[in-house]
Amino acid sequence: MPAERAGYTVTMFLIDTSPSMGKLRTVQLPPGPNNEERTSEITRLEWALQFVKLKIQEMIYNGRKTDQCGVIVFGSEDTNNIINEQNGGYENVSDYIPIAQPNAATLSKLDALKATDIYGDPLDAIIVGIHTQAVHLASKKTWTRKIVLITDGESPIELEDWEATVDKMNSLNVSMTIVGVDFDSENFGYVEANKTEMKKTNEAFFHEFISKVDNGIVGTCEEALQETARPDIKQTKSALMGTLLRLGDVDTKADEAFELVVKTSKCTAMSRPKSWKKFAVRETNPRESSQDEDAEIDMEDDKAETAKVAYAQLKMRSEYYVEQGGEADAEDDVKMEDDDEILLDKRKGKDKEVRLPSEEENTPHLEKVEREELIRGFKYGTTYAPCPDGQFPRLNTRKGIDICGFFLAKNFRRELSMGEIQYVWADPNSAKQQAAFSSIVQAMYEKDAIAIARWVTKDGMDCKMGVLTPVVWDEVDCLLWAQMPFADDVRKYTFASLDHLVNKKGEVLTEHPFIPTEEQLDAMDNFVDAMDLMDAGDKDEEGNRTPWFDTLESYNPSVHRTKQAMFHCAVVSDLSANPLPPPHPELLKYFDTPKRVLKRSRDALEECKNVLKVKQVPKKVARTRKDGHALAQDEDDNLLLEGKEPSLHHDMSQIQISEAPSPDNVKAKASVENSETEEEDEEEELLLDKVKKRATSPSAAPRKNQPLPTPARSMSPEIDPGRAPDRIIGSTYPLADFKKNIAQGDVVTKAVEDLAAVIIEIAMRPFSSRRHTELIECMQFLRETALLEDEIDAWNAFLVNLKDKCTSEPGNQEFWSEVKGVGRGLSLISNKEAKQNGGTSKVSESGSINFFS
């Protein structure tokens, strides 16, 4: 398809408002805070209108005058269209919104649409649509014509002469899109159950209809809605800026120096999400203004539905204050600095009570000053350095890119690159300049050299230092510019050496927990090989695997998600009833390592975990950071923490860092009824899980199924699940760990084995009696699993082992009698039982019964 001209388009939306469109439809909502499924019931019309509104919102977003649309509804109570006016017929088709550039009112008008009691004929609507559009575009032949039909296909269609309509569309070069509510779609993999005959016939007809249209498509609404969220890249053509490439002194030694006319344009430019506008509820009358938000919601019941709440857009305003009345002694300066910080806090909205300077209880006496009274200047420590212009005279510089020298590309330090990359081209208007430029680029390319250069964009502007690297393409040569740091921009922090460790006696250490051993290095090498992405991408035309991840297909999630959210809130009137749908899968495609690679690297990762024995250090104090930044901990904190190095003693790594759940956690468990606590508790577990356990089955748990951790409101101390390094079941929540593993399904043997070991471990610990009930529960579940998953021998061996341990000294007779008390249900699995579940057992039924006696 030839490139479409942006804008210069009239899109007609033909919307079905027949009675069936008023039927309720269950739509999936994004999972709730507890990952529970949520659905909502809205009418088919409301659902389908979302698509129309998103399309119109896109036009509003782009803001082109030549991007217009009109809306025609069919199945309307009245009849109002140009064909009817002239020739009659075409009943119940109504020109609802005349063709124009859409705005926010267009959207709210769409919201007012309701399904009626009258059927409308989609073919009538198409004909009216074509005609209305044609009349509007009578003198604008070159405009693009689009028609979008939205219907559920439940209304009768009068199939008469429809081929003539298709011919008309093709002659006018109209492109046609049919969006069907719950149409079957092979592509999307959707088939509607219990479809009516009427709809079946109509769907078949629409497909036939579209097949005759030169430029037509029919699809199902759900897919269309998802596609509206597909990230699309706004192609920005970089503007060419003129400058000069110089070498040597062109003023006094012109014949031994040169100055080429070159153009520069951006090669990378950071795109940012569009900024949000700020709104707040406008308090209209004294009654309302005295009520807070909760009260407003309560009012919903009492008040008539016509009550409205107005949201006003806010404007930003800067105000200036000065501290008054402080004692003017030497300490004053320091004090003022402290106050600065309070103000900073205040701006973050943390410090509510000191918000308004007029409030009497304010400690610093802030006085508002008008901007006009202020003088610009700089602070030189505590000294005031006046500078009324806001800047001192700039250094005299001359526009152009001056080459300072060359060096070999292999010595280039990639990490010094400071920012966006620019292309440098020869002057497109001069062949001579192009030849000269090309010779330099090619010579540099041949030598594999990079130039050091100094760039001034405009006379008198501050210069930048950078490098120019040659690029030789098929038909053009160019240079790429990367800004490099000045001496001032480089921070030379010292870091402890990772390899070269010296003890106090000045001896170099070769063995230390910080230094990886040969075994650890080998494990890491294998892991790096297994996680290689060079052959993890899609296959190319020749069937060779390509590398996974391409910057050209990695979309900025925040830019596109924000755009989707903006579109969404513009088209819905209540976000709690109609929350934002999930992001388009394309946006997340690089968020996780490809499954193949995960699978391939599973063993290598296990090996790494086993030999490296990395352990999370329990946090001593949970610090809540008010500023919300993931800041590094303060030096002071670290000094207070005892940085023990458990890996000093490799053999000791079996020791659990914490054995029993912390009191906090017990409390959380106890109050499971309280949903909020439960939520946090669960969240915590899941977080821990992510870190500690699921390693054994990386691919078994696709991302979708686990909730994304919602941002923690406070940093509660993390609980150590008490897992020994090579175990997947911890002693803190053995059952929960076990269930999770079983749910993932592929490490059953290991899970059974570990849970068995953990149960014995706990039972043998002193004071284990408070956990007996929990242990019995574990055993019941373990037995059930063993039976179903053919781990019968494991169970039987475990039970014998448990009996031995409990009945010998020191043992736990009490627990064993409790187990016996449960009876047959916890005994050895007999052959009879095993057979029923498709397994085998060496234990006879009587042996099982007698085991407990």
Added chain:
Amino acid sequence: MAPYDDWNAIDEEEDEELQDYSYLEGKRDVILFCIDCSESMQELREDPNYEDTKTCHLFAALEAAVQIQKKKVIVGPNDSVGIMLFNTTRKTATTRIQSELKKNTFAYQPISPLGAPTIQELIRLLDDAREDPETLRKAFPPLQGKRVPMGDVFTSCNWVLRDGAPKTATKRVFLITDEDNPHSGPGSQQLITSARTTLIDLTQAGVTVEPFFISTPDNPFDVTKFYSSVLLPTNLADDDEDVDPSDPSVLPESISISRIEDLLAQMRFHEVPKRAHYSVPFKLGEGLTIGVKGYGLVTEQKKGSYKYFVDLGDRMEVATSRTVYVDEAREAEVEKTKILYGTSLGETVAVEDDEDEDDSRIEGMIREVPIGKRPFYTAEDIRSFRTMNLEPGIKLLGFKDRSELAFEDNIRHSHFIYPDEMTYSGSKRTFSALIKSLVKKKKIGLVLSLTRRNATPVFCALLPQEEKADEAGWTDPAGFHLIPLPFADDIRAATVTKAVRASDSLKDAARAWIDKLSVKNGAYPPDSYPNPALAYHNAQLEASAFREEFDPDSFEDLTLPKIEMIHKRAGALMKTWKVALAHEEAADIVDIPEKVAGTKRKAEVSVDEAEIRSMYESSSLGKMRVDQLKDFLRSKSQPVSGKKAELLERVATWFDEHA
């Protein structure tokens, strides 16, 4: 569309990324220079920089302190600095607010926020000392025949800091001495113990000691004599060191032992307190997570922004600004917590019919919805759109060949990550093993990183760096550079797709002078290029604060190309190349393969540059048509906006400059 001139104003664009770290600047830094004044420190030696002058180590140390102060006062105007001297008999005048210090220690400058007068005073003292080497000896008479116990020195440091430093600041003591064995005599064990105890006190007060030991060829500094048993690893400047004290411990790495000439350079390394930008988990795979801290090693250092001052008569006070959001129609300020977020409502919409049945009505800057409904997002929602609900952390996706990291795949500066044993034990060995493996296999890592709670997740390349020492005594630390990759949204296609290519002979001619101008084994040397614009600004700022006249001629821009050297080495070769260019056949093509389709070309537009020049010289430029003037200006990359008179003037200016 913006006028052409505006496009040129790219320099003015603010890099938002830089603002991100402003919260770090909020934390103040306090440095106490603690300088030894003993006989040997005051012994006069040949000045390393100036001939025929004699200076002492004390002089050099104080001078270094001035340089650091000058830098600090601009970079961190809220930071405080003090100078304390020891092994001098000068006594501290006790004042109301100051504690009495231990004997033979002297607070020359108590901890206070820096200002022009403090710095000027010290500069004057040093100027006098350069004239008369005895000045310092008179000002700070050295203690004869004995030394102050180091324990007393640390105690005094503690008191000085307690008196002057704000509680929340990063507090550091720069200890400068040339004596490696202060307590060699009898009773040394006791003195060592007391030094250690007082140092622990200091550490517990949140102070780190960074020693700068002066070593001379005759008197090499041996840390093992005294300091290695006093300086505990816990008093490291490095905030993430955590060696078990019972272990055959590792020596703190922040000790600098240098020649006196390098003292300033060493201090410069330490001047900025090392602060991590973030501390996050780095997940290598399910169940394998280590802790890392991220540092900004390359960050654009900008000129400070001006502030608004209020003249209070007796002094100038900074006005603090506050941004408020108001509902303009009501003139009501809205509390931050009540602000919701939505899209622009667009132009004012004329509502044709007021049927009032609409679900939501939009009028001007108002959006109305039925009560109980909310068409706007909360701040929390907005954040989740940005972070995609991810928690801060770095997640490994896999590995790729080193060659996959292209030059042009860059969008902003990199970060440096270093393992953090404090959050995950075993981080260092894992990290170290990963570096070694990637270096060996010439691989890079690909990660998804979200380093702050309200940032956007970014794909980054993980470039390993092995430890390497350079000749200047600086060691490149081992670690990974986290290089943010551009998103598809950030990448712009090539603007020019076709151009004339050079012949091989012309290329060879260019190669000749490129060879001459290449630095063997060279690389881009950041240290050789101090930012001239910043230095020029700071010099003026300093002059303004010192109430001195700024002399622009004394300013030297070190970034300018070394023109003379270029001409000496390659001048002749460039001449040859230019001759070759004049004979280049490819360049003779009249019709240039370019031009956008649809742009109608007028016949015989182009006027030769020589022709225009002659018109300019004969002052008959006015005969030219506007489009001809514009063509000419465009070819010279000059703006083409404005009326004919302006164009004429611009053409004339161009010829003036390129006479």
